Amino acid sequence: MGERMPVEEHARFVRSLLAPLGARPSEVVALADALGRITASPVESPLDLPPFRNSQMDGFAVRAADVADAPVVLPISGEVAAAPGAPAALAAGTAVRIMTGAPVPDGADAVVPVEDTEPDGDGVRILRARAAGEYVREAGSDLAAGDDVLPAGVRLAPRHLAAAAASGLTRLLVRERVRVAVVSTGSELVAPGEPLGPGEIPDANGVALEAAVRAAGAVVVHAGRVRDDVDGLRAELDAAVAAGAELILTSGGISQGAYEVVRELLEPLGAWVGSVAMQPGGPQATAVYRGVPVIGFPGNPVSAQLSFALFVAPTLRAVAGLPPPRAERMPLAEPVRSIPGRRQYLRGRRTDDGRALPVGGPGSHLVAALAASDLLIVVPEAVEALDAGEPVDTVDL
């Protein structure tokens, strides 16, 4: 099997294989479908924001000069609602009743809030002077037409869609999501829910790696499951390429056994299939198949999930504008032992008092224990044992 490859070296190589995924093509999506997508270029507003001078309050539009000596009574010369239409200009010495958001008439330069007024016959008594500009929102005071309402590279949250819609936009240019194929291998696998014969197990990697791809902001364009059969695997990889996959993830078929289908198909094509100095997830593979990077994970669902999290998720999440998972240093809740020369990723739980509690032991078959965990506990290569209370690096699952 040769030397085990250091974790960081494998991670670096996978990162370099996936680096081209960072140069995303663009696509146009409707605003209603844009939540969570990343803008591909700066977005110009075709409109002034606000588009016209409007009132910040319900009240009376006036000339500031006419109310300088308040209290003063002004005749009411009209009314403007937030509604279609342009109001007539304000006659000097009068007030116009105005609603929040309604266009301020030409000639008016201030709004007196209704709270600072009293009815007075057919007119209105203005109780308080207001300077020119008070309670008036000038056109373009938020953003001028032609300026960027959104920068490139922003992950679209509701507030970004609010600004885009307020600018009259209905579509946005966003980065395409990374198109990924997921292929499970193993003659022992059956679809979950099918009856199990002797020696058979449900394929957990299909559904779980597909979900992991989606959770990392990418899309699954092809998913398949093959027995330990080289022709079958080749057909799946060809189907993945035909579906436009930019990245193919396989599980199984890369260890030291006699029926290692990923190794058999891809090693003659130049794949690296070897062992990384980690547990779980020691067997790993990298290849390029018809121009598409292939990352091969071990078949064990725990190893496959962990390998995805360590080697593939960081690139996919960065491309999708998602933050890395929280990494923290915290004390161990229990002593642990580890295999020297391999980096252990123990599954664990954060205790109520902020310590890292191992869950379920180091075995890579403990998929229920993985589900019961919420973090990984990293035990470095050189460490054989750690006492309770010693600080460890953890990464949220």
Place this chain on the structure above:
Amino acid sequence: MGERMPVEEHARFVRSLLAPLGARPSEVVALADALGRITASPVESPLDLPPFRNSQMDGFAVRAADVADAPVVLPISGEVAAAPGAPAALAAGTAVRIMTGAPVPDGADAVVPVEDTEPDGDGVRILRARAAGEYVREAGSDLAAGDDVLPAGVRLAPRHLAAAAASGLTRLLVRERVRVAVVSTGSELVAPGEPLGPGEIPDANGVALEAAVRAAGAVVVHAGRVRDDVDGLRAELDAAVAAGAELILTSGGISQGAYEVVRELLEPLGAWVGSVAMQPGGPQATAVYRGVPVIGFPGNPVSAQLSFALFVAPTLRAVAGLPPPRAERMPLAEPVRSIPGRRQYLRGRRTDDGRALPVGGPGSHLVAALAASDLLIVVPEAVEALDAGEPVDTVDL
């Protein structure tokens, strides 16, 4: 207008109106659609995990007693792959070649990893003794059939789906998402992208509140836009109820002006339409329409987004199992002024050195500035001014 209602009191009342949403009905979804959903009940595994005793390594299945005096040469009596079928029992004094994950034959009680062996003619030389149980994964050692593989109330991540699929499950019982309707009101509103006449603006609240509902883990079952017309609004609310909405969000139509359609329709039915001691977002409304809670926001997109975040998102996110947004105390990067008696929610940005920098001023029409912000800066009711460097509470947008 009467007294302004304290922010906490309004928040509490909205929370009580929305409390019934916490009692979710359940629905069955396929595993492939279950990512991010919440389990409605504990999930039993119908299988032992692993389902049968299997090998942890590629190597040789043996009787530990036969290799106790290693090195020792054993004849190879067979081979077991990870594939369908039950292996024959191990003959005493022999070894069976075995692959990772393959069923361990009856009679064998240990696996010797291939690294600890050498070929020897037709047999295998075992270089190292192994105790009974080594490198053997017992059936049910991760989880026994009938035990819970997932608890109730867990938000389904890929690792949970891995465990469910490994248990042979294809469907999960999850909580239904909260069904929400969003209705924009205002005669000045046109659909984004339509040409604007004088006095008209694009409706930003429709798309942005729909996105906010989805980002909070709920679903939009009805969306509409009405002019300031009571019959039109009634028709929209009836359509929302008919669509099964459990919560109706309106924007606009609740301030002091003459054309306040939400107020006009709902006040006679017992709605509270008033003013909360905050800025932006002072005007607020609560009602129950045909048994469905209605939360009325101001029409300004900044106020509407902020009101959603403060009053509605906490309940929806909690029901969906989403964490609350990060709240932090940090120093102000610039001095600010505020209106006494109202809680200010200034929009701001976290600077590289961890201070809160106000963005775009207090005006509630600054929707582009909201998009450029990543947090809210809370200025308490009693505060009129804060200096740069003073600590403030912030909440991530």
